[in-house]
Amino acid sequence: MGDKSSLGPLLLGAAITGATGLCLYLLLKNEEKLCENQNLTCQMTVLDVRISKENVGIVLGRHGANIREIQSKTNTRIYVKDHLETDQYKVLSISGYPDGIKLADILIQQTILSQPRMESQIVHIPQSAAISVLGRHDEHIKSIEEKSRCRLYVEKNCEDCPGQIKITLQGPRDQIVKAQGIIQTGLETNQNIFNQTDRPARLKYQQPLFLKYDPEEDDNLISSGTISQEQLRSTGSDQLIQVYVSCISTPAMFWVQNVGPSSIDLDKLTQEMTSYYSKQENQVFHKLERVDVGDIVVSSFAGDNSYYRAKVVEIHVNEYDYLQSTVDLDFVDFGDAEVKSISEVFELRTNYLKLRFQAIPCRLANIRPIGSDSSWSE
Known part of the structure; x- marks a missing residue:
């Protein structure tokens, strides 16, 4: 008997009559000769390739773009065999001529290896x-x-x-x-x-400059549970105000303090609070079991041995141990912010509430971040 490669076309040619059958017969014969000249095997085969699930998306590409390109380059058909899927792998079935299948397998592996892990x-x-x-x-x-x-x-x-x-x-x-x-x-x-050991000492002013400050005493700053906020104001004809920039976040968010008698008052308040809350027995006495957003409390600032007034702006509750919860604090006299454990936050005595909050929030006028993004870069 003749070889199987020539038997197929003969049988097909015998079974189909007319011009259409003759054309199909000649087409198959030409394809057979082309394969013989190029020393290629023309028999269609199938290869199953196992791909880890984490790499399937990389191989397929967005909306299947990668896999369609591989099919086009290799003249193969590639699809996923869902019934062979495991917890770790998916199976890709590649059908086509052997050389095309080999090339498709190589391109799939190259696609995986080219991606960063x-x-x-x-x-x-x-x-x-x-x-x-x-x-x-x-x-x-x-x-x-x-x-x-x-x-x-x-x-x-x-x-x-x-x-x-x-x-x-x-x-x-x-x-x-x-x-x-x-x-x-x-x-x-x-x-x-x-x-920073050379950090400028807070509240150390010799005398106010360019500012005529009205040292108005107000013993009724606490009204209806609200403490007054210090404001920028000038009483001089030149409209100049001398301030100390105490904290900077962005050009659109920084805090200043008025230079004047209130600076001396705040310095004195800080010294009194530090002296009082540095004592262990006073910390125990003013220990807080629970705080709420908006509470005015007292806490030390990291890297500083002094105690300052602060406002609770956010609470991160530890559901297993409330005393391990943390709070976000804004120091109302300086503008600094810090995260503290609730065990480091103490009740503020009412006699420490008479002085206005000294940190005045400011922004530079007529400025904005470059570009469409509304946030400031580092």
């Missing part, structure tokens, strides 16, 4: 550095993700790491390294603030 890295930062790294209202998280192209998942109430914030970084290795560098920069900035 996704990794996960956990970073812990102290609660006290939350604002420096993540922002007052976590606004820095988006910035870190945009700069590093790495995804951040933040867990502020970490059960395994009390007093710390757990940050999970997900992405390729180079993106994770970049995100770690940005976080480290934030930690170093936070540490520098605490370690």
